[in-house]
Amino acid sequence: MTADRDRLESGPGSTPADLDVIISSGLRGSVDGVGRVQPGELAARLRELDSRSGRQGRGSATSAPANRRRGRYVGIAVAASILMAAAGIGIWLTNDGGNSELDVVSEEPPPPPVGPFDGYATGWHEIDTSPLPSLEAVTMAFVDTELVVAGARTDGSGSGTDLFAYDVVERTWRELPDPPLTGAQIVGTGGAVVAVAAAQGASPGAAVAGQWSVLEGFDEGTPAWSEPSEVPIAPGLASAGALGPRTPTGFLNLLWTGNRVVDMTHGAVLDPSTGSSEPLEMPDDLVKYAHLLSSNAVWTGREVVLAAYSDGGALRWDADGGLLGPIEGSLPPGGSTGTYVREATAIADNGRVLLFDREGTGSAIALDPGSGAWTQLPDLPTDPAATYCPTLASSVGTPVVEACSGDGSMGSLVTFVDGTWAGTDPPPQTSGPCCAGQWLGIEGALFTWVPDTEDPPGSAGLSLWIPSESADAAVRGAPGQPVPPGQSGMDPSCPVELLADLGPVLPGELRDGPEPGRGGMPDSEPNSEPDSEDMCARHWSAGEDSGVYVTQSVGGLGHGLTDASASGEFRWGTIEDGFGIEFTGEPAWSASAHGIGEADFSRLVEELLVETDRSGPTQLREVRADTTGPTTGSAIGSVSAASPGGDPIISIEFEEHPSIYVSAQQSPDASTIECQPAPTGAPWYLTVQLTSASLASGEGSPYSNVGLDGAGLSEVLGSATACNAGGTVVLAFGLEGSHPITIHSDDAAGLITIDLSR
Amino acid sequence: MDADEFAEKAVGLHERVARAVMATCGDRALSEECAAEALLRSWERVEAGDELRSLEGWTMTVAINVCRSRVRRMGAERRALERFHATESPAATAGSHDDTGDRRPAEHVMAAVLSLPERQREVVALHYLEDMSTAEIAEIVGSTPNAVRNALHHARTTLACVLAPEAGTTDEAEQEVQR
Numbered sequence: 001m002t003a004d005r006d007r008l009e010s011g012p013g014s015t016p017a018d019l020d021v022i023i024s025s026g027l028r029g030s031v032d033g034v035g036r037v038q039p040g041e042l043a044a045r046l047r048e049l050d051s052r053s054g055r056q057g058r059g060s061a062t063s064a065p066a067n068r069r070r071g072r073y074v075g076i077a078v079a080a081s082i083l084m085a086a087a088g089i090g091i092w093l094t095n096d097g098g099n100s101e102l103d104v105v106s107e108e109p110p111p112p113p114v115g116p117f118d119g120y121a122t123g124w125h126e127i128d129t130s131p132l133p134s135l136e137a138v139t140m141a142f143v144d145t146e147l148v149v150a151g152a153r154t155d156g157s158g159s160g161t162d163l164f165a166y167d168v169v170e171r172t173w174r175e176l177p178d179p180p181l182t183g184a185q186i187v188g189t190g191g192a193v194v195a196v197a198a199a200q201g202a203s204p205g206a207a208v209a210g211q212w213s214v215l216e217g218f219d220e221g222t223p224a225w226s227e228p229s230e231v232p233i234a235p236g237l238a239s240a241g242a243l244g245p246r247t248p249t250g251f252l253n254l255l256w257t258g259n260r261v262v263d264m265t266h267g268a269v270l271d272p273s274t275g276s277s278e279p280l281e282m283p284d285d286l287v288k289y290a291h292l293l294s295s296n297a298v299w300t301g302r303e304v305v306l307a308a309y310s311d312g313g314a315l316r317w318d319a320d321g322g323l324l325g326p327i328e329g330s331l332p333p334g335g336s337t338g339t340y341v342r343e344a345t346a347i348a349d350n351g352r353v354l355l356f357d358r359e360g361t362g363s364a365i366a367l368d369p370g371s372g373a374w375t376q377l378p379d380l381p382t383d384p385a386a387t388y389c390p391t392l393a394s395s396v397g398t399p400v401v402e403a404c405s406g407d408g409s410m411g412s413l414v415t416f417v418d419g420t421w422a423g424t425d426p427p428p429q430t431s432g433p434c435c436a437g438q439w440l441g442i443e444g445a446l447f448t449w450v451p452d453t454e455d456p457p458g459s460a461g462l463s464l465w466i467p468s469e470s471a472d473a474a475v476r477g478a479p480g481q482p483v484p485p486g487q488s489g490m491d492p493s494c495p496v497e498l499l500a501d502l503g504p505v506l507p508g509e510l511r512d513g514p515e516p517g518r519g520g521m522p523d524s525e526p527n528s529e530p531d532s533e534d535m536c537a538r539h540w541s542a543g544e545d546s547g548v549y550v551t552q553s554v555g556g557l558g559h560g561l562t563d564a565s566a567s568g569e570f571r572w573g574t575i576e577d578g579f580g581i582e583f584t585g586e587p588a589w590s591a592s593a594h595g596i597g598e599a600d601f602s603r604l605v606e607e608l609l610v611e612t613d614r615s616g617p618t619q620l621r622e623v624r625a626d627t628t629g630p631t632t633g634s635a636i637g638s639v640s641a642a643s644p645g646g647d648p649i650i651s652i653e654f655e656e657h658p659s660i661y662v663s664a665q666q667s668p669d670a671s672t673i674e675c676q677p678a679p680t681g682a683p684w685y686l687t688v689q690l691t692s693a694s695l696a697s698g699e700g701s702p703y704s705n706v707g708l709d710g711a712g713l714s715e716v717l718g719s720a721t722a723c724n725a726g727g728t729v730v731l732a733f734g735l736e737g738s739h740p741i742t743i744h745s746d747d748a749a750g751l752i753t754i755d756l757s758r
Numbered sequence: 759m760d761a762d763e764f765a766e767k768a769v770g771l772h773e774r775v776a777r778a779v780m781a782t783c784g785d786r787a788l789s790e791e792c793a794a795e796a797l798l799r800s801w802e803r804v805e806a807g808d809e810l811r812s813l814e815g816w817t818m819t820v821a822i823n824v825c826r827s828r829v830r831r832m833g834a835e836r837r838a839l840e841r842f843h844a845t846e847s848p849a850a851t852a853g854s855h856d857d858t859g860d861r862r863p864a865e866h867v868m869a870a871v872l873s874l875p876e877r878q879r880e881v882v883a884l885h886y887l888e889d890m891s892t893a894e895i896a897e898i899v900g901s902t903p904n905a906v907r908n909a910l911h912h913a914r915t916t917l918a919c920v921l922a923p924e925a926g927t928t929d930e931a932e933q934e935v936q937r
Contacts, residue, residue: 324819
């Protein structure tokens with residue numbers, strides 16, 4: 001290994017050379033003899049380690065016994081090889097070898113894989129859900145031969161989370177004990193089920209901490225839950241006031257790695273075998289990776305990878321949740337170098353990470369975590385009007401993705417074989433609302449759950465899809481068969497019943513861009529043209545779905561929103577003194593952006609929003625998603641924007657949390673800030689006043705709140721300073737060019753990102 | 759890499775990895791266990807046909823990650839025990855962190871290194887024991903070369919203060935230590 005030492009130019013104490021000698025010799029002396037073992041000793045150590053390690057308990061969903069044997073084989077084989085190498089024997093001891101000392105002979109060869117789906121023909125199979133109560137917020141796991149379904153009863157009865165298991169061999173349901181958690185989501189760990197309930201808020205003082213519990217004795221007839229434990233939150237996330245990524249359907253991003261449950265949302269590593277947990281290691285410069293909130297993490301079989309449509313880099317962790325570091329990739333096809341990153345649905349497939357653009361382009365790309373190389377895949381056959389799709393994707397040995405239709409309904413699916421996407425038969429149930437279904441893919445099978453939307457409650461749709469050689473062959477034989485919009489019940493028009501209660505929405509013509517100087521629509525004119533593009537947004541505004549779904553709908557900045565009762569309406573046109581758009585919602589929050597004229601407003605919107613290459617009107621939906629920023633938790637209030645000719649460029653007032661006031665002014669005005677003069681040379685000057693008791697707790701310690709605000713202000717802006725102005729902590733920093741600014745309120749559990757491009 | 763190559767490297771690699779880990783955690787048994795665990799995982803990768811760019815680097819990375827995980831877990835256990843025994847007299851644990859007693863120089867250096875923050879310990883261990891470049895260290899600890907340089911700079915600055923008497927200097931660093 002080459003030496004490329006970085007000597008200190010100078011330093012206190014001894015000379016650098018002396019110091020190096022002292023450290024080097026001291027360290028070498030201290031570790032002398034450590035790790036020095038004879039081959040036989042090392043072999044024995046490896047065997048012992050392997051035999052008592054958690055490997056024995058690490059099984060896949062379908063072949064835990066095989067994995068136990070496999071675990072021992074690994075240790076024995078490497079131990080034997082070391083012994084043989086030491087003896088100069090140039091052969092490799094295989095599982096069939098004959099070294100009795102190593103007890104290899106007694107190791108049975110792995111049995112053929114168990115096939116719980118052997119009794120199923122290829123294609124779709126409807127599973128009877130009539131024994132189940134009506135459930136919502138359903139998550140699924142597959143353990144041994146059983147599909148475990150967890151959800152909350154829609155009638156509000158029960159303990160908050162009910163569990164049922166369907167044995168795919170016996171084809172029978174059984175009820176499992178309720179977890180001691182409310183609103184729990186589950187993940188299978190091979191032989192057990194882990195339930196996790198989300199934290200409310202990411203700050204150390206969060207009102208409700210996340211909790212988790214393990215269903216033990218799952219397959220012994222006496223299943224019982226362990227005492228719930230608190231889910232730690234990674235300090236990096238807590239200091240940023242945000243939770244980590246969620247799944248595309250808005251649930252906690254829980255990954256079973258074979259060793260641990262990695263909870264990416266909380267930033268925690270859970271060990272079901274010991275009940276212990278620890279925070280997930282995060283990079284020191286976490287804010288640098290905020291773009292990764294636009295996607296979800298996956299377990300590739302070797303590592304946990306979190307990637308996005310951005311050249312900002314991906315992150316990866318090992319099976320124990322140890323940070324392996326960043327994947328410094330190049331710009332992925334269709335990716336962004338800016339602050340706006342496409343939302344994506346990620347799945348793991350044969351060691352690669354596949355990302356599917358959720359913004360209607362159909363773009364699909366693949367990342368090889370080993371090399372950091374991106375590959376452009378053929379576009380999915382996607383209706384351009386289908387926004388926030390696909391949310392459902394999985395791998396069953398080959399990737400399977402929901403077909404995105406304009407109406408957002410859960411339609412058929414497409415799979416990727418021999419370099420092309422092609423449609424498959426539709427599932428038995430296709431009429432679920434946009435983005436509300438769930439998929440669980442395992443090797444050789446896919447479960448799909450379509451929630452019950454009937455009133456009075458009926459039965460949910462649960463289906464099992466078995467891919468097959470013939471099915472794959474049919475796909476191969478007919479490459480490029482896209483699933484056309486409208487097929488299989490995918491009517492691109494919006495179902496009237498879903499639009500009925502949505503109230504006024506953006507007029508369709510606005511999508512094509514307002515003409516400068518042209519007046520806006522009346523404030524409350526109802527939408528006359530169903531606008532499938534904004535389907536998910538309307539679900540959000542109508543509050544017809546759970547908050548989790550809302551989180552998913554509003555985009556990457558919406559992570560953490562759990563208020564299921566949010567509802568409201570849009571209006572646009574003349575607002576106050578200018579032209580703008582306003583969203584009002586319940587409970588008690590509103591957002592608006594307005595300017596002094598339509599043309600200015602349109603330009604301003606484009607400037608304010610993080611994405612500038614998607615011009616005006618299509619952005620309007622995101623006015624409230626982005627410029628209103630705090631689409632999270634209760635840190636919501638109002639946003640106003642004015643022409644650069646006016647005094648404030650952006651003003652954000654948190655009505656429910658009047659602790660933060662943000663304003664941007666031209667530099668001369670900013671010089672009136674009492675504590676800190678404006679940084680010279682900065683064309684714009686932003687001040688943030690933090691006045692709540694919690695944020696002002698750093699009184700007398702002027703810089704503490706900079707760190708509290710996510711370690712990002714100083715890093716992103718470079719010149720953040722803070723001082724105490726009569727009980728008000730003021731952060732002041734200059735803006736040069738386009739800067740992403742990340743701000744959070746202490747109890748908001750969310751991020752606000754505003755691009756002040758000038 | 760085939761199995762024979764791996765086996766031939768295993769013994770020497772175990773020692774190198776264990777030494778580096780020892781300098782980050784200060785516990786011989788733990789460091790050797792981490793090294794063995796890392797070897798097992800490396801073998802799993804090799805056996806699976808993965809082309810590891812650097813067996814040494816990959817094994818070192820895994821070992822350090824395993825060590826971090828174990829140390830943090832032990833820290834949590836220790837803190838839990840401390841809370842449990844919170845009513846005990848502070849004198850019961852006094853002296854356990856005494857860094858000022860007579861030590862051989864090597865022990866003094868090790869104690870100083872172990873007093874550094876986790877990332878700095880790792881960087882120092884890999885730099886001084888493995889003679890690695892900042893780029894190589896960055897890859898192993900999951901950081902950037904610049905961050906490694908920073909960590910190394912801070913570590914050496916700290917160590918210069920603590921170890922100044924060893925170098926026979928009498929500058930302000932030594933005075934700082936005496937204060």
